[in-house]
Amino acid sequence: MFEQQVIPLDSWVSQFVDWLVNNYRDIFQSIKWPVEQTLNGFDAGLNALHPLIIIVLVVLTAWRFSGYKLAVFSAVTMVFIGLLGLWRESMTTLAMVLSSVLFCTIAGVPLGIAAGRSDRFEAGIRPVLDAMQTTPAFVYLVPIVMLFSVGNVAGVLATIIFALPPIIRLTSLGIRGVHPELVEAAQAFGATRTQVLIKVQVPLALPTILAGLNQTIMMALSMVVIAALIGAGGLGSPVILGLNTLDIGRAVVGGLGIVLMAIVLDRITQSMANKKS
Amino acid sequence: MEKIRVENLSKIFGSNPPKALRMLEKGFTKSEILEETGMTVGVNNASFEVMSGEIFVVMGLSGSGKSTIVRMLNRLIEPSAGKVIVDGQDVTAMTEDELVKFRLHNMSMVFQSFALMPHQTVLDNAAFGMELAGIDKDKRRERAKEALAQVGLSGWEDSYPAQLSGGMQQRVGLARGLAVDPDILLMDEAFSALDPLIRTEMQDELLKLQEEHKRTIVFISHDLDEALRIGDRIAIMDGGSVIQVGTPEDILQNPANDYVRAFFRGVDPTNVISAGDIARDTIPTFVLTKEGSLRTTLELLSGSDRDFGVVLDARHRYLGLVSTDSVRDAMEAGQKGLKQAFLEDVTAVNMQDSMQEVLPFLASKGWPVPVVDDGNEYKGVVSRNRFLRTLHRTEEQLDQ
Numbered sequence: 001m002f003e004q005q006v007i008p009l010d011s012w013v014s015q016f017v018d019w020l021v022n023n024y025r026d027i028f029q030s031i032k033w034p035v036e037q038t039l040n041g042f043d044a045g046l047n048a049l050h051p052l053i054i055i056v057l058v059v060l061t062a063w064r065f066s067g068y069k070l071a072v073f074s075a076v077t078m079v080f081i082g083l084l085g086l087w088r089e090s091m092t093t094l095a096m097v098l099s100s101v102l103f104c105t106i107a108g109v110p111l112g113i114a115a116g117r118s119d120r121f122e123a124g125i126r127p128v129l130d131a132m133q134t135t136p137a138f139v140y141l142v143p144i145v146m147l148f149s150v151g152n153v154a155g156v157l158a159t160i161i162f163a164l165p166p167i168i169r170l171t172s173l174g175i176r177g178v179h180p181e182l183v184e185a186a187q188a189f190g191a192t193r194t195q196v197l198i199k200v201q202v203p204l205a206l207p208t209i210l211a212g213l214n215q216t217i218m219m220a221l222s223m224v225v226i227a228a229l230i231g232a233g234g235l236g237s238p239v240i241l242g243l244n245t246l247d248i249g250r251a252v253v254g255g256l257g258i259v260l261m262a263i264v265l266d267r268i269t270q271s272m273a274n275k276k277s
Numbered sequence: 278m279e280k281i282r283v284e285n286l287s288k289i290f291g292s293n294p295p296k297a298l299r300m301l302e303k304g305f306t307k308s309e310i311l312e313e314t315g316m317t318v319g320v321n322n323a324s325f326e327v328m329s330g331e332i333f334v335v336m337g338l339s340g341s342g343k344s345t346i347v348r349m350l351n352r353l354i355e356p357s358a359g360k361v362i363v364d365g366q367d368v369t370a371m372t373e374d375e376l377v378k379f380r381l382h383n384m385s386m387v388f389q390s391f392a393l394m395p396h397q398t399v400l401d402n403a404a405f406g407m408e409l410a411g412i413d414k415d416k417r418r419e420r421a422k423e424a425l426a427q428v429g430l431s432g433w434e435d436s437y438p439a440q441l442s443g444g445m446q447q448r449v450g451l452a453r454g455l456a457v458d459p460d461i462l463l464m465d466e467a468f469s470a471l472d473p474l475i476r477t478e479m480q481d482e483l484l485k486l487q488e489e490h491k492r493t494i495v496f497i498s499h500d501l502d503e504a505l506r507i508g509d510r511i512a513i514m515d516g517g518s519v520i521q522v523g524t525p526e527d528i529l530q531n532p533a534n535d536y537v538r539a540f541f542r543g544v545d546p547t548n549v550i551s552a553g554d555i556a557r558d559t560i561p562t563f564v565l566t567k568e569g570s571l572r573t574t575l576e577l578l579s580g581s582d583r584d585f586g587v588v589l590d591a592r593h594r595y596l597g598l599v600s601t602d603s604v605r606d607a608m609e610a611g612q613k614g615l616k617q618a619f620l621e622d623v624t625a626v627n628m629q630d631s632m633q634e635v636l637p638f639l640a641s642k643g644w645p646v647p648v649v650d651d652g653n654e655y656k657g658v659v660s661r662n663r664f665l666r667t668l669h670r671t672e673e674q675l676d677q
Contacts, residue, residue, distance in 0.1 A: 181388055181392040185388055188384075189385060191377075200394065203396045204395070
């Protein structure tokens with residue numbers, strides 16, 4: 001029955017994206033600029049440092065927040081990544097993850113706080129977050145490429161879209177999880193709305209917010225391969241290259257690098273969250 | 278002096294408070310309104326005054342609106358109708374800024390669940406109110422330390438609330454309330470979460486603090502013993518309305534209705550009613566003069582057909598008790614002064630002592646027990662007859 005009556009949504013979307021590209025290219029280029037600067041900064045910095053310094057920094061962080069076990073594990077894993085011949089790629093990936101997580105935090109924590117304090121805002125933002133998490137990344141890769149062209153920056157932007165929801169959700173959850181009597185007590189002693197937020201809600205929500213940060217980092221890492229499809233470098237590119245040339249060995253090595261990196265980042269950020277709670 | 282005046286205060290929880298208020302005016306009950314509109318009447322037209330320096334206990338069962346009322350005093354809950362006036366200032370009309378200032382300086386609060394900040398040390402918790410007020414770090418820490426010392430928590434400054442027992446946590450809560458030096462302290466079931474022994478200890482602590490520095494305290498409680506123990510006056514609430522306001526003795530002797538009566542049933546009146554309440558000037562008094570006058574005393578006593586007389590000094594202070602027999606004996610022994618006729622083993626009781634404390638004196642000796650105030654001024658006697666009549670009447674009141 002639907003042969004004749006089809007809503008031409010596809011052509012509307014195409015027209016809309018074309019219209020955006022033609023008329024608002026400048027605006028999108030200006031969005032691109034800070035992301036590009038941050039990413040290039042991280043990338044240059046991480047690749048300029050001697051691998052040993054980076055390993056030491058990672059190990060110290062692990063030791064500070066967890067203990068010697070995680071420190072030893074991180075050291076072994078990082079050395080292993082280097083021995084796999086993936087050092088440069090892993091630093092590029094780390095730079096992309098750090099930049100996307102930075103922007104996710106800058107945008108996500110305030111949005112999450114707003115959602116935590118206002119039921120209305122929460123109700124409004126929830127479907128948007130659902131859409132961001134469930135829309136297959138391939139759907140928005142094309143418009144992103146059209147608007148921002150291929151490369152690492154487009155990869156980071158796609159990653160931001162995918163990795164933003166958990167930090168918003170968990171920040172909101174954390175704010176809502178603060179015992180109402182504590183908020184009441186602060187108010188009873190004359191706290192303003194801002195003081196309630198800064199002195200009570202945010203400090204008490206911090207472990208949950210850090211759990212959100214951890215999730216955002218994991219989501220960002222899971223986008224590495226997809227980002228490589230639109231020309232982003234890093235650990236995703238050997239995987240894509242291996243797939244395209246049926247070079248199984250190469251794809252597996254790249255994949256292993258992603259997994260190892262994910263484990264190190266996950267353990268370190270989780271121990272940060274635990275330390276705070 | 279009046280400190281807080283609550284005028285026709287009401288709170289409706291629900292979508293359309295004005296409608297529920299109109300229904301209340303028309304005489305609908307709380308449950309009818311709930312059934313018809315789904316709105317809950319939290320507090321219904323409550324009015325009372327709290328005097329400066331007294332402990333005013335608001336008592337009722339859970340759901341009677343007592344926690345709502347105390348939260349309307351500092352507008353943690355916004356009243357639906359009515360006024361709260363503190364020191365002549367209308368709290369209900371304050372802007373957001375004025376309200377913040379008012380809460381910072383005039384009123385602090387102690388919570389049932391302690392509500393301490395788990396991420397702050399005991400010292401920082403005690404300094405919390407001052408931190409909000411923007412008092413600099415050294416000064417507020419110093420004052421917080423003093424407040425902690427007041428509640429007996431010196432040495433625990435650097436601990437975290439989770440490391441403390443419930444009673445100690447509530448001491449921190451109390452210190453936090455005291456540190457800002459408020460004229461009004463609101464205590465919402467402050468001791469209800471503590472076990473009975475610690476609860477009594479905290480009540481004593483509060484009374485001690487109150488003796489050192491009189492504050493106006495509004496204390497919410499569902500525990501009658503607590504209310505009787507610490508309350509200068511008690512307001513009894515039921516279903517959102519204030520049923521009766523008065524001193525414990527007042528309420529015990531003249532309960533307003535069956536609800537109040539039921540509340541007080543099982544209370545031992547001898548614990549509540551004090552010697553001063555029932556002391557009466559029923560026996561003759563004699564002022565001790567230099568020569569004494571055993572004969573006149575005897576004549577006066579027999580003339581008025583009384584067995585006992587009280588001897589006072591010129592400034593109405595109690596000196597001793599005499600009986601017709603003791604006076605006659607003294608005369609026969611050739612004594613001159615009235616002093617020699619004093620009965621031995623007579624102990625005067627303080628007017629604040631409870632009937633319970635008077636009972637042993639009354640039971641062991643055959644004579645009435647003299648009652649004096651803190652300055653030893655004579656206030657009357659409690660006779661056996663009087664004691665038993667009071668007991669009987671109170672029990673009758675409560676048993677109706």
